[in-house]
Amino acid sequence: MARGRNGNTESVDNYLKAILVLEEVLPEAEGNKGVRKEGVAAARVTVKALATELRVAPASVTNMLQKLAAAASPMVEYERHRGVGLSRAGRRRALEVVRHHRLIETFLYEVLDYPLDEVHEEAERLEHFISERFEERIAAKLGHPKTDPHGHAIPAMDGRMAARESMTLAEVAGGGTFLVESVSDRDARRLRKMEVRGVGPGARIEVKLRAGAEGFRVRAGGAGKAFDLTLEAARDVRIVRPASKRTKK
Amino acid sequence: MARGRNGNTESVDNYLKAILVLEEVLPEAEGNKGVRKEGVAAARVTVKALATELRVAPASVTNMLQKLAAAASPMVEYERHRGVGLSRAGRRRALEVVRHHRLIETFLYEVLDYPLDEVHEEAERLEHFISERFEERIAAKLGHPKTDPHGHAIPAMDGRMAARESMTLAEVAGGGTFLVESVSDRDARRLRKMEVRGVGPGARIEVKLRAGAEGFRVRAGGAGKAFDLTLEAARDVRIVRPASKRTKK
DNA sequence: CCTACGATTTAGGTATACCTAATTTAGCGC
DNA sequence: GCGCTAAATTAGGTATACCTAAATCGTAGG
Numbered sequence: 001m002a003r004g005r006n007g008n009t010e011s012v013d014n015y016l017k018a019i020l021v022l023e024e025v026l027p028e029a030e031g032n033k034g035v036r037k038e039g040v041a042a043a044r045v046t047v048k049a050l051a052t053e054l055r056v057a058p059a060s061v062t063n064m065l066q067k068l069a070a071a072a073s074p075m076v077e078y079e080r081h082r083g084v085g086l087s088r089a090g091r092r093r094a095l096e097v098v099r100h101h102r103l104i105e106t107f108l109y110e111v112l113d114y115p116l117d118e119v120h121e122e123a124e125r126l127e128h129f130i131s132e133r134f135e136e137r138i139a140a141k142l143g144h145p146k147t148d149p150h151g152h153a154i155p156a157m158d159g160r161m162a163a164r165e166s167m168t169l170a171e172v173a174g175g176g177t178f179l180v181e182s183v184s185d186r187d188a189r190r191l192r193k194m195e196v197r198g199v200g201p202g203a204r205i206e207v208k209l210r211a212g213a214e215g216f217r218v219r220a221g222g223a224g225k226a227f228d229l230t231l232e233a234a235r236d237v238r239i240v241r242p243a244s245k246r247t248k249k
Numbered sequence: 250m251a252r253g254r255n256g257n258t259e260s261v262d263n264y265l266k267a268i269l270v271l272e273e274v275l276p277e278a279e280g281n282k283g284v285r286k287e288g289v290a291a292a293r294v295t296v297k298a299l300a301t302e303l304r305v306a307p308a309s310v311t312n313m314l315q316k317l318a319a320a321a322s323p324m325v326e327y328e329r330h331r332g333v334g335l336s337r338a339g340r341r342r343a344l345e346v347v348r349h350h351r352l353i354e355t356f357l358y359e360v361l362d363y364p365l366d367e368v369h370e371e372a373e374r375l376e377h378f379i380s381e382r383f384e385e386r387i388a389a390k391l392g393h394p395k396t397d398p399h400g401h402a403i404p405a406m407d408g409r410m411a412a413r414e415s416m417t418l419a420e421v422a423g424g425g426t427f428l429v430e431s432v433s434d435r436d437a438r439r440l441r442k443m444e445v446r447g448v449g450p451g452a453r454i455e456v457k458l459r460a461g462a463e464g465f466r467v468r469a470g471g472a473g474k475a476f477d478l479t480l481e482a483a484r485d486v487r488i489v490r491p492a493s494k495r496t497k498k
Numbered sequence: 499c500c501t502a503c504g505a506t507t508t509a510g511g512t513a514t515a516c517c518t519a520a521t522t523t524a525g526c527g528c
Numbered sequence: 529g530c531g532c533t534a535a536a537t538t539a540g541g542t543a544t545a546c547c548t549a550a551a552t553c554g555t556a557g558g
């Protein structure tokens with residue numbers, strides 16, 4: 001039970017969202033070393049990746065995918081043993097849920113003065129249950145923002161979203177000065193840590209490779225103290241290359 | 250699945266809320282003609298009444314009550330064939346859900362500029378999913394309001410709620426002038442109709458018994474046009490007796 | 499080419515929350 | 529005190545979304 005405003009259950013929406021995330025991330029993630037067979041549309045998402053992302057047993061994923069793919073107008077393209085991708089309708093819905101999530105986060109932060117590291121959890125729950133009206137009203141109240149407080153782009157109503165030219169901090173080869181585009185909201189502790197150190201969207205950071213160990217040494221905006229980031233953590237920070245004058249709110 | 254912020258499912262919360270409503274309404278409703286056996290604590294809510302309120306089959310209610318009553322610390326006092334009542338814990342939770350509902354309604358109306366007749370539906374869904382933090386933040390934003398936009402009292406955090414001295418319009422014997430305390434939000438059409446006619450919380454209305462038919466002829470605040478209300482509709486309007494200077498926001 | 503391993507799927511089970519149909523119970527009128 | 533009826537309960541079934549354990553598939557390495 002427990003259906004969101006549209007006809008999907010909360011579970012289904014979560015599967016769609018997870019597929020979207022994994023589809024977008026795959027071409028950059030390791031384990032898929034840039035080699036993509038020509039002609040093949042988009043990287044297919046594996047059952048295992050979905051199971052991990054959703055913290056669910058692989059068998060549960062297979063079951064759900066079979067059901068989704070069997071629907072009248074499926075949200076998902078699925079072939080046994082060959083992974084899944086979103087159909088056009090599925091992508092539309094997934095982007096709508098992401099839009100909800102990011103608008104809610106922005107709203108909690110801007111209007112309800114939530115601490116930055118608490119917005120994600122609340123948005124994760126509410127994203128499934130708000131109506132179109134609610135979405136529209138908070139978007140209007142916020143002046144139709146383009147990004148959420150973590151720096152992530154908010155998809156437009158029609159599902160379009162600004163393409164990103166950014167890279168993750170983990171991909172930085174030599175070090176240098178960068179502008180922070182976004183910081184992942186998935187780990188609240190890490191997020192708070194970064195926030196305290198002055199690393200947030202729009203911040204200018206200096207990055208050095210860490211001598212000896214893996215990872216980076218980072219100093220924010222001149223003001224902050226330098227601190228270390230593991231490779232793992234660096235993967236959660238997206239940066240823009242040349243530290244131009246470009247400013248993000 | 251789909252649990253609200255506490256451990257209850259959405260369904261369980263809805264049962265608790267329904268029991269609360271029926272417990273409070275019973276002593277005034279017909280079919281229970283004021284005769285209550287002395288000593289008996291509170292009117293017990295029947296399975297049938299719950300089934301009707303929740304739009305669910307009676308068998309489903311029996312099942313659910315058995316499960317609720319069998320819990321470690323039950324939210325409900327239930328004996329086969331003798332109806333249900335809320336336990337202390339159950340009443341606390343039910344009042345919390347009502348508090349959520351009414352705060353959300355107020356928030357949607359005041360902050361997000363919802364039309365009055367749309368707040369109920371949205372609140373009905375969201376009340377189960379907001380966190381304590383969300384509740385606290387909107388209450389603060391609104392200045393800890395005492396009533397929602399329909400004129401219903403908002404329970405305090407500790408579950409206490411202003412006792413009401415009001416009566417329903419349906420109980421008016423002869424007619425006269427009254428102050429509107431509240432208008433039920435359960436029927437959006439009716440609510441909109443009343444709003445257009447100027448009948449809302451705080452309004453002063455003149456009431457006459459309708460000649461011939463059942464029901465009432467009502468005129469709001471001198472300004473509005475007179476119109477008819479069925480007995481049914483009159484039961485959804487609560488009024489305060491002497492039309493004193495008392496003002497409600 | 500063929501095998502072994504990891505990924506995937508199938509089979510069978512749990513819990514929630516509904517349903518309908520059949521049965522039982524309470525209590526009223528006579 | 530009996531029977532009748534409405535209310536309540538039991539019995540058995542559905543759908544969702546999980547789970548574990550047991551098969552099976554695909555493919556990379558030998």
